[in-house]
Amino acid sequence: xxxxxxxxxxxxxxxxxxxxxxxxxxxxxxxxxxxxxxxxxxxxxxxxxxxxxxxxxxxxxxxxxxxxxxxxxxxxxxxxxxxxxxxxxxxxxxxxxxxxxxxxxxxxxxxxxxxxxxxxxxxxxxxxxxxxxxxxxxxxxxxxxxxxxxxxxxxxxxxxxxxxxxxxxxxxxxxxxxxxxxxxxxxxxxxxxxxxxxxxxxxxxxxxxxxxxxxxxxxxxxxxxxxxxxxxxxxxxxxxxxxxxxxxxxxxxxxxxxxxxxxxxxxxxxxxxxxxxxxxxxxxxxxxxxxxxxxxxxxxxxxxxxxxxx
Numbered sequence: 207x208x209x210x211x212x213x214x215x216x217x218x219x220x221x222x223x224x225x226x227x228x229x230x231x232x233x234x235x236x237x238x239x240x241x242x243x244x245x246x247x248x249x250x251x252x253x254x255x256x257x258x259x260x261x262x263x264x265x266x267x268x269x270x271x272x273x274x275x276x277x278x279x280x281x282x283x284x285x286x287x288x289x290x291x292x293x294x295x296x297x298x299x300x301x302x303x304x305x306x307x308x309x310x311x312x313x314x315x316x317x318x319x320x321x322x323x324x325x326x327x328x329x330x331x332x333x334x335x336x337x338x339x340x341x342x343x344x345x346x347x348x349x350x351x352x353x354x355x356x357x358x359x360x361x362x363x364x365x366x367x368x369x370x371x372x373x374x375x376x377x378x379x380x381x382x383x384x385x386x387x388x389x390x391x392x393x394x395x396x397x398x399x400x401x402x403x404x405x406x407x408x409x410x411x412x413x414x415x416x417x418x419x420x421x422x423x424x425x426x427x428x429x430x431x432x433x434x435x436x437x438x439x440x441x442x443x444x445x446x447x448x449x450x451x452x453x454x455x456x457x458x459x460x461x462x463x464x465x466x467x468x469x470x471x472x473x474x475x476x477x478x479x480x481x482x483x484x485x486x487x488x489x490x491x492x493x494x495x496x497x498x499x500x501x502x503x504x505x506x507x508x509x510x511x512x513x514x515x516x
Contacts (some may be wrong), residue, residue, distance in 0.1 A: 207235075208232070208233055208234050208235045209234050209235070209258040209259065209514055210232075210235045210236075210237055210257045210258045210504055211228070211232070211234050211235065211236055211237065211257060211258065211259050211260075211261065211387040212216045212236075212237040212238075212256070212257035212259075212260045212261070213236070213238075213260075213261045213263060214253070214260055214261065214262045214264060214281065215227060215256060215264040215268075215273050216238060216239070216262065216263065216264030216361065216385060216508060217241050217244060217477060218263050218264075219356055219359050219362065219363065219497065219498065220229070220263040220287050220435075220502050220503050220506070221261075221263035221362060221503075222290050223498050223502065223503035223504075223508055224261060224263065224503045224506055224507060226421065226475040226503075227280070227474075227503060227507045228507065229250055231386070233514075234514070237253050237254060237256060237257055237369075238374065242387070242429055243451055244355070245293035247509075248301070250272075250275075251275045252337065253358050254272060254275050254282065254447075254492065255275065255276055255279050255282060256390075257280075257282055258281070258282070258284070258379070259283045259284070259285065259510055259511065259513060259514070260272065260276060260282055260283070260284050261284075261287070261347050261506055262285065262286040262287060262288065262355065262378075263267070263287050263506075264287075264289060264369045266351075267287045268288075268292075269286050269290045269291075270287040270288075270290050272284075273290075273291075273317075275498045276330070276374060277410045278352060278504070280316070282319065283315070283316050283318075283513055284316065284317050285300065285318045285320055285506050285509050285510060285513070286318070286319055287319070287320040287502060287503075288318060289322065289389050289390070291317065291319040292320075292321065292325075292393045293393055293397075294319065296317065296328060296500070297315070297317045297318065297319040297399055298311045298312050298314075298317065298318045298319070298322055298369055299311075299318075299319055299321065300312055300319055300320045300505060300506075300508075300509040301321045301326060301329060301330075301397070301505070302334060302450075303330070303396065303445060303451045304329060304330075305333070305450050306335065306514075307480065309512055310427075311325045312509055312512045312513065313512045313513060313515060313516040314516055315414050315513070318358060318362060318493075318509050318513065320502070320505055320506050320509060321393070321397075321501075321505060322390045322393055322501070323353060323357055323400075323417055323495070323501025324351050324353065324390050324394075324417070324419060324501075325351070325390050325393045325394050325397065325406060325479055325496075326476065326493075326495060326500055326505065327351065327361070327417060327418075327419030327493030327494075327495055327501075327502050328394045328398060328404070328406075328419050328421060328478065329393075329397045329398045329453060330476060331419070331421045331441070331491040331492075331493055332347065332394070332398040332399075332400065332404075332421060332491075332492050333397065333398050333399055333443050333444075334444035335428075335437065335438055335440055335441075336398065336400065336441075337444070338439065338440040338443075339429055340427075340428055340429045340436065340443070341423075341442055342427070342428065342429060342430050343401045344401065344402060345423075345427060345428070346402070346405070347398075347400060347402075347404035347405070347421065348404060348405045348406075348421070348422065349365045349394065349405070349406045349407070349419060350407045350408070350409075350417040350419075350420045350421075350422075351403050351407070351408050351417065351418060351420065352379070352409045352410065352411045352416050352417065352418050353408065353409070353411070353416075353418065353497045354410075354411065354413050354415040354416045354467070354468070354471070354496075354497050354498075355375075355410050355412065355413070355414060356403075356414050356415055356418075356497065356498055357410070357497040357498070357501075357502075358410065362410070363376070364390060365453060366412060371463075371478060377410065377412070378392055378412045379409060379410070379411050379412065380410055381407065381408070381409045381475075382408060382409065383406065383407070383412065384395045385410045386406065386407075386454065388406050388408060389406065389470075390406065390408075391403050391406050393508065394406065397441065398472065411467060411469060413468050413471075414466040414471070414500050415471040415472065415496050415499070416466075416468035416469070416470065416471045416491060416495075416496055416497065416498060417467060417494070417496065417497040418465060418490065418493070418494060419465045419492070419493040419495075419499060420490055420492050420493075421491040421492075422488065422489070422490045422491070423437070423488065423489050423490075423491065424487075424488055425437075425485065425487055425488060426487060432486075433484075434456075434480060434483075434484055434486065434489050435456070435484070436480045436481050437491070438453070438456055438480040440454040441453045441478055441491075443451075449475075449494075450474065450475050450476065450508065451476045451477075451500075452475065452476070452477050452501065453473070453478045453479075453480075454477055454480075456476065456480065459479045459480060459481055462479075465479065465494060466489060466494055467494070469494055470494055470495055470496050470499065471496050471499075472496060472499065473496055473499050473500075474496070474499040474500050474504030474505070474508065475495070475500060476494065476495040476506070477493070477495070478492070478493050478494075478502045479491070479493075481493040484492045491494060492507060509513070
């Protein structure tokens with residue numbers, strides 16, 4: 207019998223993308239609530255408790271409510287795509303490539319917290335350097351990023367795509383999170399193995415899907431003798447053998463005149479770059495991904511597949 211999967215919030219942006227990725231699969235059975243009944247609490251609770259894996263695509267409070275609904279049912283495993291449990295030590299963090307043991311932790315976990323899109327890029331760049339001892343305690347990390355507007359959910363999509371709205375957004379690019387208290391900062395700090403919070407400056411571009419995350423570094427403030435080549439070597443060693451996260455060779459990076467945020471739109475992979483001048487004093491670490499791919503729905507399906515393989 208095929209495992210039963212219920213996407214709670216299947217009609218939202220992340221949920222719809224998960225359904226698209228699972229269309230045509232015969233190895234799982236998708237449980238579904240008709241859109242007209244999506245607010246029927248009794249049907250929802252029954253679906254949650256009938257599933258082998260429930261994927262929650264909900265705001266934080268609704269996700270917490272859903273977890274309570276299945277808390278006594280040990281047969282139900284959960285993947286939560288909200289921010290509610292990403293720094294909870296009782297939940298496995300759903301970034302399989304984060305270290306050598308993470309995929310196995312996800313496989314055996316009952317509760318998995320899907321990473322945020324921005325943190326996936328930031329942690330993917332920072333954690334290997336911390337683990338390798340190249341990024342010292344106290345380094346003042348900054349994370350600058352731009353996301354496709356689908357990361358803002360249905361409201362932002364409507365604000366950008368429907369210019370007749372009173373609250374329409376016409377800007378081609380805008381910053382937000384200006385008080386520097388974005389909800390992704392604790393996630394970046396904890397899973398990036400940082401001892402101080404990074405300064406995070408997120409922004410949105412007028413493109414639907416895609417993302418660039420940048421972490422610039424001064425080499426003289428890193429471990430003694432650290433150079434562009436050693437940074438690249440550490441990232442390459444960390445992700446060796448991975449097929450979802452790829453580190454671009456230095457020769458490839460040197461030939462680039464630009465990096466396009468939409469290059470990986472529609473894909474569930476992530477590509478990392480190390481930019482700078484050989485012998486120079488600075489490097490710019492760059493992660494390229496789809497905010498709804500490896501940054502959300504693609505990661506949820508990847509985590510589901512790992513859990514089904516256990």
